[in-house]
Amino acid sequence: MILYGFAWMSGNGYAAAAVPVSEALFAHLSWLVIVSxxxxxxxxxxxxxxxxxxxxxxxxxxxxxxxLIFYLLLKLITLLMPDCPLRLAFTNGLMSESMMIWFAVMALWSARRPARRNDARWKK
Structure with missing residues (x-):
C-alpha cells in the first residue's frame, strides 16, 4: 500500500510530498509487521x-x-543488496516470497511422489 501510494504520488504531481508521506505511513503502520x-x-x-x-x-x-528458513535466507540476500527501491520492495515482501518458495517446494515434492492410499504412517 505504501509503495503504491508513493508511486501514484510521484507520477501525479505530488513527488515532493511522496517521500515524507510514505515515511510517515511506514512509521505509523510498521508495528503491524511485527505483530503479524x-x-x-x-x-x-x-x-x-x-x-x-x-x-x-x-x-x-x-x-x-x-x-522461516527461507525468510532468513532471503533476509541475508537483502543485506547484500544496495540501498535502492528494489531492496525496499524485496524486503517488504519477504514473508510472501518465503511462502511462495515453500509452496513451490511442497508442490514439487507432492507432484513427484505418487499418492498412496494405504500409507503405513497413517495406519498407526
Missing part, C-alpha cells in the same frame, strides 16, 4: 517440530523447507 510475524511464528515452529520428529507424510529433511 509474531502471530505466524507458532505455526511455523510447530510445523518444523512435526516434520523433524517424523510425524508427517513428509520426510524429516523437509523440516528444512520451513518458511
Amino acid at each position: 510475524e509474531v502471530l505466524m511464528l507458532p505455526p511455523y515452529l510447530d510445523w518444523f517440530w512435526i516434520l523433524a520428529r517424523g510425524k508427517s507424510v513428509f520426510p524429516r529433511g523437509m523440516a528444512l523447507s520451513n518458511p
Whole structure:
C-alpha cells in the first residue's frame, strides 16, 4: 500500500510530498509487521517440530523447507543488496516470497511422489 501510494504520488504531481508521506505511513503502520510475524511464528515452529520428529507424510529433511528458513535466507540476500527501491520492495515482501518458495517446494515434492492410499504412517 505504501509503495503504491508513493508511486501514484510521484507520477501525479505530488513527488515532493511522496517521500515524507510514505515515511510517515511506514512509521505509523510498521508495528503491524511485527505483530503479524509474531502471530505466524507458532505455526511455523510447530510445523518444523512435526516434520523433524517424523510425524508427517513428509520426510524429516523437509523440516528444512520451513518458511522461516527461507525468510532468513532471503533476509541475508537483502543485506547484500544496495540501498535502492528494489531492496525496499524485496524486503517488504519477504514473508510472501518465503511462502511462495515453500509452496513451490511442497508442490514439487507432492507432484513427484505418487499418492498412496494405504500409507503405513497413517495406519498407526
